[in-house]
Amino acid sequence: MANSGPVQVIAVTGGKGGVGKSNVSINLSIALAEMGRRVVLLDADLGLANIDVLLGITSKRNISDVINGDCSLRDVLVEGPHGIKIVPASSGTQKMVSLNPLEHAGLINAFSELSQDLDVLIVDTAAGISDGVVSFLRAAQEIIVVVCDEPTSITDSYALIKLLNRDYDMYRFRVLANMVKSQEEGRHLFSKLTNVTERFLDVALQYVGCIPYDEAVKKAVQRQRAVLDAYPRAKASLAYKTLAQKADSWPLPSTPRGHLEFFVERLVHA
Ligand SMILES: Nc1ncnc2c1ncn2[C@@H]1O[C@H](COP(=O)(O)OP(=O)(O)OP(=O)(O)O)[C@@H](O)[C@H]1O
């Protein structure tokens, strides 16, 4: 991939907590790295760090040091499995949960200093629809909404999509079904969501497939490893790889959209 081309920015979200966002973010990052992409994974669950715990990584610095002006973003990068670079969040820091819009903008703009060194940025968002989540989602080009077979997962992702559509004119979302027992269940979940969005909103949802329910994911979480790393032949691992292949073929952005977004300067120069 060209060094000066646009960076692909994919945010992983879902409204509801515990649907598998962090595992999708981690394994998608690793699968893309295995395909030769240079990947940075941002733990955007700023106040309740997830990624470092899930991967058994300890870091001296985290994103709160960048916000406080104590170091640059480059200084907080830690190496994860298969050469992915991780931007760890801080845990239990109230201030990080309620950053003001200026601090969010500063953080998003800070990524520009890394733009020569990466092809893909994966953003693992916190649960919910806080201002922080919304600003990261608006700043990304691709949004993967993770859903699972729980009534609140569908209603929460609908609420998230509705908010982004009504208040911020966003209309394009990719949907990934997680923890499904079959391919049909995944399709069925997607149609549950489109049934409501088509009635009430003007949005375009694209189904990107499903990740099976797989005990190997749980085992890997227990061992603080990524499933793709610990059990590369597990069903879920294969599904994460398929997801990465699809993501790699998504068109890259070419023009700025006129609001705060990651790596905007690469678009202006492209
Ligand atoms: N495909 C899967 N098969 C089996 N279990 C899964 C799968 N995906 C996720 N899980 C289980 O769900 C748990 C929560 O996953 P994860 O931490 O990725 O969710 P999350 O959406 O990031 O949660 P939070 O909202 O708290 O950040 C995992 O610890 C794991 O046990």
Ligand SMILES: [Mg+2]
């Ligand atoms: Mg998480």
